[in-house]
Amino acid sequence: MVEIQSGIGTAIPPAETEDMELYHPKSWWTKYVFSQDAKIIAIQYSLTAIAIGLVALVLSWLMRLQLAFPGAFTFIDAERYYQFITMHGMIMVIYLLTALFLGGFGNYLIPLMIGARDMVFPYANMLSYWVYLLAVLVLAASFFAPGGPTGAGWTLYPPQAVLSGTPGGQDWGIILMLSSLILFIIGFTMGGLNYVVTVLQARTRGMTLMRMPLTIWGIFTATVMALLAFPALFVAAVMMLFDRVLGTSFFMPALVEMGTLLPHQGGSPLLFQHLFWFFGHPEVYIVALPAFGIVSDLISTHARKNIFGYRMMVWAIVIIGGLSFIVWAHHMYVSGMNPAFGFFFATTTLIIAVPTAIKVYNWVLTLWRGDIHLTLPMLFALAFIVTFVNGGLTGLFLGNVVVDVPLSDTMFVVAHFHMVMGIAPIMVIFGAIYHWYPKITGRMLNETMGQIHFWITFLGAYAIFFPMHYLGLMGVPRRYHEMGETIFNPPSAHMLNIFITVMALVVGAAQIVFLFNLAWSLRKGKPAGGNPWRATTLEWQTPQTPPVHGNWGKELPVVYRWAYDYSVPGAAEDFIPQNQPAPDRLSRGALA
């Protein structure tokens, strides 16, 4: 029994508390399938998310083929095209990015990085995954339901989402979509509560909040936001489900469809948009903040230099998280809401640029005069900075009401959000997988395949989305099944579309290299050892690699310093692990 003495003499409960009773699996099933170990759950979450993400990737191929060669693929009619758009967006944003960052990286990294043995409630954590899997299956089932999946666009705007003119509107599509979302939120809540309480209440001795790696800060803040933002989507989904199934009129005004008056009356479609974007905008940062956190750690580790302005980075994450709850209506400038709102929401939106810019400057200043190792994680981290800055700058265009109005519903918007919350976070996901794969499997990913994967993905993604800005400025609309030969749509726009499609096919195919690498390196990869990147954070200091159930062997680690003691002058090595107790005055953490 270890008792902790704090400054004012009150006893803090020892790190190994009564609460931490690990469930020890007794059979193969409870060890690998119905596992309560956060690390196994993380892998289950990640593989499921990647699997459904591949479906969304193929859907994007089909959309691009239709846009470049309209009419060449007869099975892609207008209805199918809308279904592909909808499912691509919904899967990528929620079932891939949210699940992979929070369910995948959150589960794997939180206990390891803060020095806990597991999540605080492993059983609820396990349920979280199985409910998520159910949500994915319900979503996938809509591909096989009569009428196919919903084609309402990923925003599911009423009234069109539940009308017969929209694919799946009067069939099973929209019902399965909304049910799947409700399930996802229930599943996520069980996991999310775990992540938050683990970070708040289960850190090891010496792990103060201001010594946590930024990865944990990002995931933690994003999870808190998700717990507050998903309720709005939950309510919107329930109400729309009632509109569709029970015939209520929450979002449905009086409508005439094909000459017949529908039974709905008096509902407000705008109400749905407010609820949806109260979730939808924080969702952008739910995806972005974990990426911000992870990329900070990747840059610091692979540039062998402490992160620049750690405190500012933490506060920037928290402030971005807070601000993102009061900007939602910048998605609705053209919705017909009171124009005076536009002024308020444009102002708050542009204020977010301040903490975000601080983060970008700090990443660059961390690189400044660093000992940059161009490893695969570092390459992806650099790619993230470039794509994120690009997407962020176009965000300034779209955040201003006057500039946004002509750009609304053009390819410019598509280019913007793919850059900022598609490509940028996915770059971080790839970098993170290359970074932590050695810890998860004990083997390095193959470098050559990784280089091929990186260069094709990075340059290819740029080739896809950069020209899209020009299409948008020309006025090429988004969500159009065929461009048509309109006056504002010159032949060059069509050529650009073909170019983008070819690049999309190439980039998509390059992911096969990545998937093959994941499988191949599992057996044939170079053995990694415990700490191949010579990193400071706790997950690299586990007694075994991969870490076993319970993570830490007999005793929990004790933390003596912050996570960024790289290249400390006078130190023997160019990194000092967080749990190294050297009685030195070199560590910034001791003074922080």
Added chain:
Amino acid sequence: MTETTQTQTSGLLPRPGGLRGVAADWASDQRTFKSVSWGKAMMWIFLLSDTFVFGCFLIAYMTARMSTVVPWPNPSEVFALTIAGHEIPLILIAIMTFVLISSSGTMAMAVNFGYRRDRRKTAALLLVTALFGATFVGMQAFEWTKLITEGVRPWGNPWGAAQFGSSFFMITGFHGTHVTFGVIFLLIIARKVLRGDFDVERRGFFTSRKGNYEIVEILGLYWHFVDLVWVFIFAFFYLW
């Protein structure tokens, strides 16, 4: 065997005073909320999330009520009962509210006796709370039945805006579901208390964690929350 370890933050620096001291306490190692167990912290955060769910439901309902162009049915008349020839407005709702608030009182007493490890009184009070809760749900079922026989449906009603019925069934239904789940868990915990699970630290069937009397308080948090939400529904739906 007890040894004392100085944490890194404690020995090196003098503890700052005022707000900085608060911040330093929160940010110190191991636990942000020092005396709060994992289960209690998790319930509080869940309730915060659930507050947003009910908040969104109520705001959506208020938006519908404010923006409708047809008259909104008068709650005092709709929710009136004729008793002995007198039409008394909101009488059923008043009784329901009284029952639910009373159940909060018995719940608080159950928590108190739980910490005194008084097995029988705790279990009895939990059962009384469950009984109040079930009574509430029963009266709600009566109210639903009455309205349905009078022609109120989710898609319309005889007196005005269609959103009246839809909001009513959705919000009271969602709240009633919360109460029902509460009653189920009250019964489960009452059984565990009565069986002495928390005296012998018997392990949970699913979680295999040791049980203790704190779960009564955690369940109490949930129960008081559900009561508090009812007060808001009462104010915004029935009294407006």
